[in-house]
Amino acid sequence: MKHMLTINDLQARIEEKEILKGINLDIKPGEIHAIMGPNGSGKSTLASVLAGRADYEVTGGSVQFNGKDLLELSPEDRAKEGLFLAFQYPVEIPGVSTTNFIKSAVNEKRKYQGLEALDAAQFLRTMKEKMKLVEIDQSLLSRSLNEGFSGGEKKRNEIFQMAMLDPKLAILDETDSGLDIDALRIVANGVNQLRTKDNAFLIVTHYQRLLDYIVPDFVHVLYNGRIVKSGTKELAFELEEKGYDFIKAEVNEATA
Amino acid sequence: MQEENDNILEQITSSEYKYGFVTDIEADEAPIGLSEETVKFISAKKNEPSWMLEYRLKAYRHWLTMQEPDWANVGYPKIDYQNIIYYSAPKQKVTLDSLDEIDPELRKTFEKLGISLDEQKRISGVAVDAVMDSVSVATTFKEELSKVGVIFCSMSDAVQEHPELIKKYLGSVVPATDNYFTALNSAVFSDGSFCFIPKGVRCPMELSTYFRINAANTGQFERTLIVAEEGSYVSYLEGCTAPMRDENQLHAAVVELIAMEKAEIKYSTVQNWYPGDKEGKGGIYNFVTKRGICAGPFAKISWTQVETGSSITWKYPSVILKGDNSIGEFYSVAVTNNFQQADTGTKMVHLGKNTKSRIVSKGISAGKSNNSYRGLVSVAKNASNARNFSQCDSLLLGDKCGAHTFPYIEVKNNTAQVEHEATTSKIGEDQIFYCNQRGIDTESAVALIINGFAKEVMNQLPMEFAVEAQKLLAISLEGSVG
Ligand SMILES: Nc1ncnc2c1ncn2[C@@H]1O[C@H](COP(=O)(O)OP(=O)(O)OP(=O)(O)O)[C@@H](O)[C@H]1O
Numbered sequence: 022m023k024h025m026l027t028i029n030d031l032q033a034r035i036e037e038k039e040i041l042k043g044i045n046l047d048i049k050p051g052e053i054h055a056i057m058g059p060n061g062s063g064k065s066t067l068a069s070v071l072a073g074r075a076d077y078e079v080t081g082g083s084v085q086f087n088g089k090d091l092l093e094l095s096p097e098d099r100a101k102e103g104l105f106l107a108f109q110y111p112v113e114i115p116g117v118s119t120t121n122f123i124k125s126a127v128n129e130k131r132k133y134q135g136l137e138a139l140d141a142a143q144f145l146r147t148m149k150e151k152m153k154l155v156e157i158d159q160s161l162l163s164r165s166l167n168e169g170f171s172g173g174e175k176k177r178n179e180i181f182q183m184a185m186l187d188p189k190l191a192i193l194d195e196t197d198s199g200l201d202i203d204a205l206r207i208v209a210n211g212v213n214q215l216r217t218k219d220n221a222f223l224i225v226t227h228y229q230r231l232l233d234y235i236v237p238d239f240v241h242v243l244y245n246g247r248i249v250k251s252g253t254k255e256l257a258f259e260l261e262e263k264g265y266d267f268i269k270a271e272v273n274e275a276t277a
Numbered sequence: 278m279q280e281e282n283d284n285i286l287e288q289i290t291s292s293e294y295k296y297g298f299v300t301d302i303e304a305d306e307a308p309i310g311l312s313e314e315t316v317k318f319i320s321a322k323k324n325e326p327s328w329m330l331e332y333r334l335k336a337y338r339h340w341l342t343m344q345e346p347d348w349a350n351v352g353y354p355k356i357d358y359q360n361i362i363y364y365s366a367p368k369q370k371v372t373l374d375s376l377d378e379i380d381p382e383l384r385k386t387f388e389k390l391g392i393s394l395d396e397q398k399r400i401s402g403v404a405v406d407a408v409m410d411s412v413s414v415a416t417t418f419k420e421e422l423s424k425v426g427v428i429f430c431s432m433s434d435a436v437q438e439h440p441e442l443i444k445k446y447l448g449s450v451v452p453a454t455d456n457y458f459t460a461l462n463s464a465v466f467s468d469g470s471f472c473f474i475p476k477g478v479r480c481p482m483e484l485s486t487y488f489r490i491n492a493a494n495t496g497q498f499e500r501t502l503i504v505a506e507e508g509s510y511v512s513y514l515e516g517c518t519a520p521m522r523d524e525n526q527l528h529a530a531v532v533e534l535i536a537m538e539k540a541e542i543k544y545s546t547v548q549n550w551y552p553g554d555k556e557g558k559g560g561i562y563n564f565v566t567k568r569g570i571c572a573g574p575f576a577k578i579s580w581t582q583v584e585t586g587s588s589i590t591w592k593y594p595s596v597i598l599k600g601d602n603s604i605g606e607f608y609s610v611a612v613t614n615n616f617q618q619a620d621t622g623t624k625m626v627h628l629g630k631n632t633k634s635r636i637v638s639k640g641i642s643a644g645k646s647n648n649s650y651r652g653l654v655s656v657a658k659n660a661s662n663a664r665n666f667s668q669c670d671s672l673l674l675g676d677k678c679g680a681h682t683f684p685y686i687e688v689k690n691n692t693a694q695v696e697h698e699a700t701t702s703k704i705g706e707d708q709i710f711y712c713n714q715r716g717i718d719t720e721s722a723v724a725l726i727i728n729g730f731a732k733e734v735m736n737q738l739p740m741e742f743a744v745e746a747q748k749l750l751a752i753s754l755e756g757s758v759g
């Protein structure tokens with residue numbers, strides 16, 4: 022079976038601090054993986070390293086993405102190769118309209134793929150269609166990117182961008198936190214509708230709740246820079262019930 | 278990481294000036310240096326009436342008594358005023374029946390700049406009075422304008438054809454004695470534009486002039502005068518590019534605007550003169566005096582400027598709000614990079630009652646440049662209910678550049694409301710990364726972010742120029758991270 026993302030013994034640090042200490046993960050097309058783990062365990066770091074954030078130094082290991090050496094690619098090329106990151110904390114860019122921003126992003130990707138830029142009418146049509154998918158309001162999209170958006174609006178905007186960019190692999194970093202029940206359902210619905218047998222999702226979350234809506238094929242627990250446990254969605258239930266203590270205990274026992 | 282940022286910064290901000298080329302046209306030059314003889318030479322070249330020569334000579338004699346100002350936050354080697362050529366005209370037939378008669382070399386220059394007159398004419402509907410060095414070489418749309426009584430011509434022509442208007446208004450807002458550079462300009466101004474909008478007329482098109490400095494060592498002393506009679510409206514655009522030079526070139530223009538009762542003048546500038554190279558060598562010294570007067574009630578003057586060029590900019594487009602209920606506006610984006618220095622801002626002088634002014638200044642600095650906003654809001658004793666709002670934002674790219682704000686406020690009437698807001702920010706690494714993650718490379722990301730930062734000002738530009746100005750911002754900076 023084809024591999025989409027293969028992470029092999031990935032290690033990374035920031036400012037001399039070792040954060041990822043050997044991550045192994047294999048994602049195939051059509052799969053949904055969830056990553057859970059206590060605060061500060063390295064979930065966002067993993068997402069950032071995959072997306073190519075320069076602050077992090079990769080000190081070992083490799084990552085293959087659709088047959089390419091992901092770590093060799095610039096962040097923008099990773100994006101154009103189909104890797105999307107829904108940020109835990111989306112940034113604000115004053116004065117840049119959300120619509121124009123997304124249009125630039127979409128057309129950069131098309132250029133990379135050797136396709137012509139969408140004209141205004143085509144773009145608008147696609148936008149209308151995807152807007153329905155994530156139930157986002159036109160008025161939000163005409164405002165400056167994320168500026169003054171509520172927490173939930175920012176998250177929804179991330180999912181809208183994901184829908185517009187149609188990535189092969191989407192990494193959602195705590196997209197569920199800060200969402201009310203309705204928004205959570207809408208975002209989950211969006212993901213489910215965008216899901217195909219050819220794309221994959223890596224979903225970082227603290228709550229089993231999201232996984233009621235988006236059913237993962239695998240659940241991994243990241244602790245102290247390593248994936249210490251993997252399982253099916255049952256693992257998420259177990260975590261919800263027991264917390265992380267039992268996992269920490271297991272790890273400490275093993276390393277003792 | 279910081280190192281990496283600096284690298285990106287360096288790579289991107291080191292993009293070369295893209296308009297560096299020299300047109301090979303025989304020039305008709307004044308002898309080098311400045312004296313009464315030079316002034317007489319210029320006046321004679323232009324066939325001027327004696328009152329004009331007198332005006333120039335008076336200005337020249339006054340200039341001799343003055344000292345070059347040194348209060349601006351800029352530094353430069355002393356200018357040798359005797360080492361400048363004060364007049365240079367391309368050899369060119371004086372009257373042209375059509376654009377086809379223009380020197381092909383000159384046409385090519387314009388085309389390189391992307392301002393083919395043909396195209397301007399056909400597509401944009403903008404009347405272009407193109408100034409090559411010191412003499413207007415092409416004027417279009419003159420006829421269409423004259424149908425509604427609008428006069429739009431070179432200053433030289435205006436002196437010949439409309440002496441009564443020139444006598445009345447020239448120097449009425451900016452007297453020759455105003456400052457060192459206005460005295461110099463009044464003595465040796467070579468050409469420029471004159472624009473007169475009669476009572477009640479809405480000028481049917483954007484008026485535009487391209488200034489261009491071409492011959493080496495030629496100081497450029499443009500003179501612009503716009504008079505809008507009662508209830509009239511005009512939007513005027515000025516755009517400029519200059520070829521690459523090693524020597525510093527002095528540019529000391531004077532612009533005067535007069536808006537009568539209920540008249541409105543919108544004056545937009547896009548300035549991208551040669552800023553000097555990466556080491557700070559060469560570049561234009563741009564010492565400009567621009568001032569408008571709202572002479573009657575309900576008049577409005579609005580300055581919009583996008584300043585990306587010149588090695589030194591010293592410029593304070595101002596509005597005298599004399600008429601009651603008149604309005605003054607100043608919208609500015611000033612970009613400095615490498616070793617550029619800009620000291621720019623505005624003066625809003627509230628004299629009339631219920632006068633309003635609005636100042637929006639966006640300074641963007643990169644490289645080792647320095648960018649200062651200097652603004653004066655003054656409210657006279659009789660100017661009851663005057664209002665001012667000022668917003669001065671600075672954006673820094675990298676940590677070797679500087680942004681400074683010098684707001685001066687003088688209020689002599691206690692009903693005045695003067696508000697000043699200022700912010701300084703850096704382009705965030707996380708903003709750039711966010712764009713990168715959406716497939717937008719760092720250069721484009723920075724262009725996007727600075728255009729967003731400058732949006733409120735860019736929105737004031739006429740449509741035809743907005744796109745060009747956006748590109749200019751991107752070209753002159755193209756990047757960097759906090
Ligand atoms: N610039 C930095 N300097 C030092 N340590 C850092 C830096 N950035 C992140 N870290 C540390 O790296 C560790 C992992 O952070 P990360 O954001 O990946 O955790 P997380 O699993 O996403 O946590 P959360 O669930 O709270 O979002 C934390 O201990 C954090 O403090």
Ligand SMILES: [Mg+2]
Nearest residue numbers: 064065066109
């Ligand atoms: Mg996190």
